[in-house]
Amino acid sequence: MTAAAVGLSHSPLIGKNDPDPEVLVRVDRAVEGAREFVRAHDPELVVLYAPDHYNGFFYKEMPPFCLATEAHAVGDFGTSAGPLSVDTAAARALARGVLDRGVDLTVSARMTVDHGFAQPLEVLFGGIDKVPVVPVFVNGVATPLGPVGRVRALGTAIGRAAAELDRRVLFLASGGLSHDPPVPVLDGAPPRVADALIEGRPPTPEQRAKAEQRVVQAGRDYAAGSTAMIPINPAWDNRFLDHVENGELAEFDTWTVEGMAGEGGNSAHEVRTWIAAFASLAATGPYDLVSRFYEAVPAWIAGFAVATAKGR
Ligand SMILES: O=C(O)CCc1cccc(O)c1O
Ligand SMILES: [Fe+2]
Numbered sequence: 001m002t003a004a005a006v007g008l009s010h011s012p013l014i015g016k017n018d019p020d021p022e023v024l025v026r027v028d029r030a031v032e033g034a035r036e037f038v039r040a041h042d043p044e045l046v047v048l049y050a051p052d053h054y055n056g057f058f059y060k061e062m063p064p065f066c067l068a069t070e071a072h073a074v075g076d077f078g079t080s081a082g083p084l085s086v087d088t089a090a091a092r093a094l095a096r097g098v099l100d101r102g103v104d105l106t107v108s109a110r111m112t113v114d115h116g117f118a119q120p121l122e123v124l125f126g127g128i129d130k131v132p133v134v135p136v137f138v139n140g141v142a143t144p145l146g147p148v149g150r151v152r153a154l155g156t157a158i159g160r161a162a163a164e165l166d167r168r169v170l171f172l173a174s175g176g177l178s179h180d181p182p183v184p185v186l187d188g189a190p191p192r193v194a195d196a197l198i199e200g201r202p203p204t205p206e207q208r209a210k211a212e213q214r215v216v217q218a219g220r221d222y223a224a225g226s227t228a229m230i231p232i233n234p235a236w237d238n239r240f241l242d243h244v245e246n247g248e249l250a251e252f253d254t255w256t257v258e259g260m261a262g263e264g265g266n267s268a269h270e271v272r273t274w275i276a277a278f279a280s281l282a283a284t285g286p287y288d289l290v291s292r293f294y295e296a297v298p299a300w301i302a303g304f305a306v307a308t309a310k311g312r
Pocket of ligand 2: 010051053116175176267270
């Protein structure tokens with residue numbers, strides 16, 4: 001089996017609150033490199049690990065992971081709405097393979113996803129329905145979160161199960177690295193906010209526009225340095241990427257939820273998608289990092305990283 005992995009930060013502020021042109025040029029070059037890497041790998045299946053930002057998963061029941069046999073994007077922040085091209089047969093096979101290996105997994109026969117899933121598919125493949133995909137939600141936002149070791153176990157089980165499919169697979173991670181965008185928090189929320197986070201009633205277009213405008217304004221404030229949000233932490237991000245590069249994924253088992261949030265901000269947990277994806281690749285055999293890019297982009301509220309890797 002030929003396997004590869006790509007880690008790609010996302011931000012809904014791309015194109016809406018951009019940094020200086022020199023930064024854009026550097027990011028574009030890295031993203032184009034990832035596109036070329038993916039084109040050359042020519043995956044027959046993409047296993048996409050991404051978080052959700054209270055568009056698909058709510059506290060009425062909040063699973064740590066969820067694999068979808070069918071998925072629809074809500075179209076937040078101008079990303080595409082509609083069905084993803086989910087490979088239902090492959091999704092069912094992976095779900096069985098993960099459960100057979102003793103990792104508890106929620107399965108959705110109609111998962112709702114947001115920019116976390118849509119953006120990497122648009123950026124790398126030109127749309128959300130261009131490539132056979134198995135979407136895997138990895139909770140990286142809604143506390144409480146379990147130990148990182150369980151994410152690695154999920155990634156490992158999916159990698160082993162994927163190897164049995166005997167197809168060219170790309171494990172794709174969406175999110176991270178350090179960042180602290182204004183995502184609502186259930187703990188201590190006023191009753192109306194708490195109710196929204198629990199029930200997940202679809203917002204009106206006006207409510208969605210207002211929430212998105214709040215995030216855009218937060219990006220402006222973050223870039224101006226006038227904010228209480230936890231700053232992007234390039235040292236932490238590069239330590240994270242060092243471990244990914246060296247295949248030291250077990251090291252992440254020693255990282256704590258509180259420590260990660262304290263050093264990298266409350267959305268730093270999105271690196272769980274990277275840990276899952278690289279654990280999947282590692283489960284198919286040793287890998288080499290092919291490229292590594294990092295830049296702190298406060299205007300996007302993102303420690304922005306792009307990494308590509310392939311099995312030896
Ligand atoms: O939708 C939201 O509430 C948060 C949006 C958001 C902003 C910056 C970086 C991200 O990774 C991100 O997801
Ligand atoms: Fe995010």
